[in-house]
Amino acid sequence: MEKGTFETKVGLAEMLKGGVIMDVTNADQAKIAEDAGAVAVMALERIPADIRQAGGVARMSDPAMIQEIQKEVSIPVMAKCRIGHFVEAQILQELKIDFIDESEVLTPADEVNHIDKHAFRAPFVCGCRNLGEALRRIGEGAAMIRTKGEPGTGNIVEAVRHMRQVMGEIRRLSALPADELMAFAKELAAPYELVRKTAELGKLPVPNFAAGGVATPADAALMMQLGAESVFVGSGIFRSQDPARRAKAIVQAVTHYNDPRVLLEVSIGLGEAMAGLEIKDIPQEAQMQYRGW
Amino acid sequence: MATRIGILALQGDFARHAAVLRRLGAEAVEIRDSGQLDDCRGLILPGGESTTLAKLMNRYRFYEPLREFARRRPVMGTCAGAILAAGRIDDPRVEPLALIDIAVRRNAYGRQVDSFITEVAAPCLGEPPAFRAIFIRAPKIVACGPQTETLITFEDEPIMVRQGPVLVLTFHPELTSDSRIHRLFLNMVENQA
Numbered sequence: 076m077e078k079g080t081f082e083t084k085v086g087l088a089e090m091l092k093g094g095v096i097m098d099v100t101n102a103d104q105a106k107i108a109e110d111a112g113a114v115a116v117m118a119l120e121r122i123p124a125d126i127r128q129a130g131g132v133a134r135m136s137d138p139a140m141i142q143e144i145q146k147e148v149s150i151p152v153m154a155k156c157r158i159g160h161f162v163e164a165q166i167l168q169e170l171k172i173d174f175i176d177e178s179e180v181l182t183p184a185d186e187v188n189h190i191d192k193h194a195f196r197a198p199f200v201c202g203c204r205n206l207g208e209a210l211r212r213i214g215e216g217a218a219m220i221r222t223k224g225e226p227g228t229g230n231i232v233e234a235v236r237h238m239r240q241v242m243g244e245i246r247r248l249s250a251l252p253a254d255e256l257m258a259f260a261k262e263l264a265a266p267y268e269l270v271r272k273t274a275e276l277g278k279l280p281v282p283n284f285a286a287g288g289v290a291t292p293a294d295a296a297l298m299m300q301l302g303a304e305s306v307f308v309g310s311g312i313f314r315s316q317d318p319a320r321r322a323k324a325i326v327q328a329v330t331h332y333n334d335p336r337v338l339l340e341v342s343i344g345l346g347e348a349m350a351g352l353e354i355k356d357i358p359q360e361a362q363m364q365y366r367g368w
Numbered sequence: 369m370a371t372r373i374g375i376l377a378l379q380g381d382f383a384r385h386a387a388v389l390r391r392l393g394a395e396a397v398e399i400r401d402s403g404q405l406d407d408c409r410g411l412i413l414p415g416g417e418s419t420t421l422a423k424l425m426n427r428y429r430f431y432e433p434l435r436e437f438a439r440r441r442p443v444m445g446t447c448a449g450a451i452l453a454a455g456r457i458d459d460p461r462v463e464p465l466a467l468i469d470i471a472v473r474r475n476a477y478g479r480q481v482d483s484f485i486t487e488v489a490a491p492c493l494g495e496p497p498a499f500r501a502i503f504i505r506a507p508k509i510v511a512c513g514p515q516t517e518t519l520i521t522f523e524d525e526p527i528m529v530r531q532g533p534v535l536v537l538t539f540h541p542e543l544t545s546d547s548r549i550h551r552l553f554l555n556m557v558e559n560q561a
Contacts, residue, residue, distance in 0.1 A: 078485075079483075080485065082543070083483040090415050090505075091416075092416075093380060094379045094420055111423075112419070114416070114420050149461060149475065173480035173505070198480065
C-alpha cells in the first residue's frame with residue numbers, strides 16, 4: 076500500500092477543483108465557511124490584512140486553534156508554515172493537516188531554500204508569480220500551485236498579473252519545438268523534466284489555483300476565466316460587511332464562472348466588500364509577493 | 369453517434385472523468401443546470417467535497433431531477449459521488465440522494481495523510497485481475513441492502529457496489545490510466561434500452 080505519495084497528494088488537490096478555500100481564524104468562522112459551501116478552510120490566527128496591519132514577525136498559528144477548527148468542520152483543513160521552516164511543517168503534519176501552505180503571508184524563515192516537500196506525507200501548496208517559480212516549487216514536491224497575488228489587499232491586480240504570466244508562459248512553451256525546451260528551461264530556471272511535461276500537457280502538472288486579493292464574486296470568476304481551477308479567499312470574506320452571504324456568493328460564482336446571468340444574480344446587494352489597498356501605496360519591501368523565489 | 373454522458377460539474381474532479389470518457393469515444397457534457405440532464409444517457413457524480421456538492425445541489429434544485437434521472441438511466445458515483453448516491457450518510461451535513469440502498473461513513477479512513485493507493489482484486493473487470501485503486505479521504509460503505517451486488521472489496525469491505533442501473537465506488541478510477549471501470553459504466557448505459 077502506498078501512502079503520502081505524490082499521486083495521493085495531487086489527488087486531493089484534484090478533488091478541491093472548482094471550489095473555494097476560505098481563510099478562517101476560529102471555529103465559528105470555519106462553520107460559516109463550511110455552511111457557505113467552502114471546499115476547505117485555511118486555519119490561521121490572523122487574516123493577511125491583519126498580519127499586514129500588525130507588522131512584526133508572522134509565524135505558524137497556535138496548534139490549539141487549528142485543532143478547534145479541525146473538530147468543527149468535516150472539510151479539509153489547511154494551515155500555513157513559513158517559507159523554509161520545515162519544523163513548522165513537521166508540526167503541521169503531526170497535527171494531520173490536510174494541506175500545508177508554505178506561504179509568503181508569513182515571515183520567511185529561510186531566504187535561500189524552500190522546504191523539501193517530497194520528504195513529507197502531507198501535501199503542500201506554494202505560491203508563484205510566474206511559470207519558473209511554479210515549476211521550481213513542483214520540483215521540490217508541491218502538489219498544488221497558486222498565484223501569490225498581493226495578500227491582504229483585496230486588490231486583484233497582482234493575482235491577475237501572476238495568472239496571466241503563468242498561462243502566457245505555458246502557451247509560449249506549448250508552441251516550442253523539442254530542441255528549444257532546454258534553453259527555455261534555462262531561461263525560466265526551472266527543472267527540464269517539468270518544463271517538458273508542462274509543454275506536453277499544455278498546463279501545469281499539478282492543479283493551478285488563484286489567491287491573493289480576491290474580494291468579490293466577480294474577482295473569483297475573473298481568476299477562473301483566466302485559467303485558475305479553484306480560488307483561495309483570504310481577507311475578502313471575513314473583512315466584509317456580511318461574510319456568510321459573500322462566502323456563498325463567491326462559491327456560486329466559482330461554479331458558474333462562465334455564466335454572467337448567475338454572476339449578476341449573486342453580485343446583487345452583498346453589502347460592502349473589504350476596503351482594499353492600492354499596490355503603489357505599499358512599499359516594495361513590504362509586499363509579500365517578493366518573499367520566496 | 370457517440371454516447372452522451374453527463375458529469376455533474378458543480379465542484380470536484382469532473383474534468384478528469386470527462387477526459388476518460390472522451391478517450392473511450394463517448395461524449396462528455398459538464399452539467400451545471402438540471403435542464404441539461406434530458407439529453408444525457410448516463411450520469412457521473414464525481415469526486416469532490418460532498419458537503420459543498422450537497423449545498424450546491426440544494427441551491428440549484430438538483431435533488432429531484434437527479435432522482436428522476438436515476439429511475440430511468442444509469443448513474444455512476446465515485447467517492448463524494450458515492451456518498452451523495454447513498455441511502456444513508458453518517459453526517460447530517462450531507463443530504464442523501466438515496467439512489468442506492470447502502471449506508472456510508474464519510475472520511476472513514478482518516479484525514480489526507482491516511483489517503484492511500486492499493487491494488488485490489490477486480491474479477492468483474494476481466495484481465496488483468498487487479499485494479500490500482502486510489503483512495504482520497506475516502507468514505508466506507510458500511511451496509512448494503514439485499515438488492516445490491518458487491519463487485520469489488522478491499523479488506524473484506526465493499527468498495528464498488530451495483531444496484532440495477534446505479535454503480536458506486538469509494539475510490540477514483542478517473543485518476544488512473546486504467547479506464548475499465550468507465551468502460552463497464554458505458555456498457556451499462558449502452559445496454560439500457
